[in-house]
Amino acid sequence: GFLLIFFGKAMSESSVKSPPKCVFALILCATLAIGIEYSLLMPTVWKYVRSLGGSKTFLGIVLAVFSLSRTIMFLVVGYWSDRRSMKEPFVILFIFGAAGMLLYGLAGGLNSLWVMFLGRLVAGVGASSTTLMNAYIARASAPEKRTKLLAMCRGMSMIGIASGPVLNLGLIYLDKEDVCHGKFCLNSMTGAGYIMVIVNALLAILFFFLFEEPPQQPSFTRKNSPVSQGNHGIQAAGDDHKYAYSKLEDKEDAELPQESGRASTDRDYSQPVFSMNQSSMHAVKIVLIQRAGWFCLLISFLTGFQLTALETALTPITKEQYGWGTQQNSFLFAGITFVAIIAVVTTIVLDKQSWWTSRKIIALAQIFLGIGVAVALISCGGEDVPLWGLLTFGGFLIFGLMLQGSPSLGVYSTLIGSYDKGVFMGYSQIVMGVARILGPLFAGVTLEFDTHWLMFSVIAGLYALVPISFLFVWHKIVPRDEDDDTDITVRIANPVAVEESVQNIEGLPDQ
Numbered sequence: 001g002f003l004l005i006f007f008g009k010a011m012s013e014s015s016v017k018s019p020p021k022c023v024f025a026l027i028l029c030a031t032l033a034i035g036i037e038y039s040l041l042m043p044t045v046w047k048y049v050r051s052l053g054g055s056k057t058f059l060g061i062v063l064a065v066f067s068l069s070r071t072i073m074f075l076v077v078g079y080w081s082d083r084r085s086m087k088e089p090f091v092i093l094f095i096f097g098a099a100g101m102l103l104y105g106l107a108g109g110l111n112s113l114w115v116m117f118l119g120r121l122v123a124g125v126g127a128s129s130t131t132l133m134n135a136y137i138a139r140a141s142a143p144e145k146r147t148k149l150l151a152m153c154r155g156m157s158m159i160g161i162a163s164g165p166v167l168n169l170g171l172i173y174l175d176k177e178d179v180c181h182g183k184f185c186l187n188s189m190t191g192a193g194y195i196m197v198i199v200n201a202l203l204a205i206l207f208f209f210l211f212e213e214p215p216q217q218p219s220f221t222r223k224n225s226p227v228s229q230g231n232h233g234i235q236a237a238g239d240d241h242k243y244a245y246s247k248l249e250d251k252e253d254a255e256l257p258q259e260s261g262r263a264s265t266d267r268d269y270s271q272p273v274f275s276m277n278q279s280s281m282h283a284v285k286i287v288l289i290q291r292a293g294w295f296c297l298l299i300s301f302l303t304g305f306q307l308t309a310l311e312t313a314l315t316p317i318t319k320e321q322y323g324w325g326t327q328q329n330s331f332l333f334a335g336i337t338f339v340a341i342i343a344v345v346t347t348i349v350l351d352k353q354s355w356w357t358s359r360k361i362i363a364l365a366q367i368f369l370g371i372g373v374a375v376a377l378i379s380c381g382g383e384d385v386p387l388w389g390l391l392t393f394g395g396f397l398i399f400g401l402m403l404q405g406s407p408s409l410g411v412y413s414t415l416i417g418s419y420d421k422g423v424f425m426g427y428s429q430i431v432m433g434v435a436r437i438l439g440p441l442f443a444g445v446t447l448e449f450d451t452h453w454l455m456f457s458v459i460a461g462l463y464a465l466v467p468i469s470f471l472f473v474w475h476k477i478v479p480r481d482e483d484d485d486t487d488i489t490v491r492i493a494n495p496v497a498v499e500e501s502v503q504n505i506e507g508l509p510d511q
Contacts, residue, residue, distance in 0.1 A: 023140075028156045077089050100119050155348075287417070295469055312440040371396045372400060
């Protein structure tokens with residue numbers, strides 16, 4: 001409650017457009033719940049798999065299938081939210097989340113690994129709601145405030161991840177009773193699933209009754225727009241695609257002024273003046289290539305890959321090198337989460353300063369990441385990994401990754417402009433999802449070697465991609481106005497006719 005009050009106060013400090021506080025509070029609560037769900041399972045999932053007769057390979061499969069189904073659904077959910085009520089996918093996905101966690105809990109009583117597998121598969125579908133949260137902020141907030149709001153969500157996610165192990169300590173007491181009634185068993189392993197059933201069901205109810213739709217996006221395809229006369233038009237030069245950009249959107253029944261004694265209803269509306277008929281591939285070309293959205297996606301991929309690789313490698317390394325157990329590793333992960341929260345707060349503070357633009361914050365993050373990578377290459381590449389080197393590398397890596405994440409995502413959301421935000425934010429989530437699948441697999445394979453040079457060398461090579469690429473796209477990594485279409489070159493087919501049509505448009509009531 002205190003955190004929601006704090007974030008709500010931060011939202012009210014600026015007069016620019018922000019999401020309604022009630023809805024943003026729901027978004028924060030959902031983000032917190034997904035963070036808790038992730039970390040609540042991690043301490044007991046291996047124990048759960050072993051109790052059902054599973055192997056380490058099956059453990060990897062169970063963890064991977066969650067990210068796989070979640071990633072597949074990202075683009076579907078983004079497309080869905082752009083064309084229907086956003087409340088609809090939110091509520092349905094929370095129901096999927098509740099169903100998946102119910103199956104996860106029931107797997108213990110049914111003594112079935114495949115029920116657990118199915119539960120994680122369905123739960124991954126439910127967790128794809130995170131792309132809706134990003135899309136909502138992208139549609140409901142002003143570009144200049146977006147980085148801060150995204151950072152707040154990221155901070156709430158980190159708080160959820162930090163809270164999960166603490167809540168899991170309370171579930172340990174369930175093992176003293178180990179309640180079983182038929183196929184229902186309640187213990188520290190199944191309890192993690194049943195708790196999230198209640199949380200997801202509660203979120204579905206709250207979103208159904210309290211969620212408010214964000215502003216609608218302007219449409220880029222408007223056929224038979226009543227603003228034209230004859231075959232006159234504006235065509236995009238240098239491309240076969242045509243654009244329809246009309247001030248008359250949702251006013252197709254508006255009455256035009258009479259001209260030369262002829263009623264407006266006598267006009268020929270079959271040929272739009274602004275003809276846009278824009279393909280999805282053309283939108284991808286503009287956003288990802290011309291506006292350098294690919295650079296933001298690169299940062300998303302590297303963030304997800306390096307974070308999950310570190311999470312996977314830490315526990316085996318600390319067990320082999322220092323003999324650490326569950327308690328010590330819990331403190332280690334709590335410290336990592338604390339560093340991540342500091343990075344998120346730093347992002348929010350810097351975002352309030354006019355001098356600290358998004359690209360400067362991203363550049364600052366590269367300095368911290370560079371220090372961490374240098375320490376890793378110097379001290380952690382051999383067979384023995386010193387504790388100071390591991391902690392220094394992990395601290396700088398986590399701080400840098402979290403520092404660059406929100407500004408990059410904030411810039412990316414503005415590069416989308418008036419295109420389908422749900423779809424393009426879905427692309428970002430897909431990239432992150434693929435990274436979260438590959439990161440653990442990479443760490444697991446490289447841990448089989450006697451030394452750690454391969455792991456840290458690959459991480460160093462991936463790190464170098466961002467600063468090198470940054471040199472070529474620096475001038476493009478800036479927030480842009482939602483309606484800024486300066487990268488579209490316009491050729492006037494008939495200046496006289498276009499001028500007459502524009503005068504007719506200007507005579508209409510403001511939309």
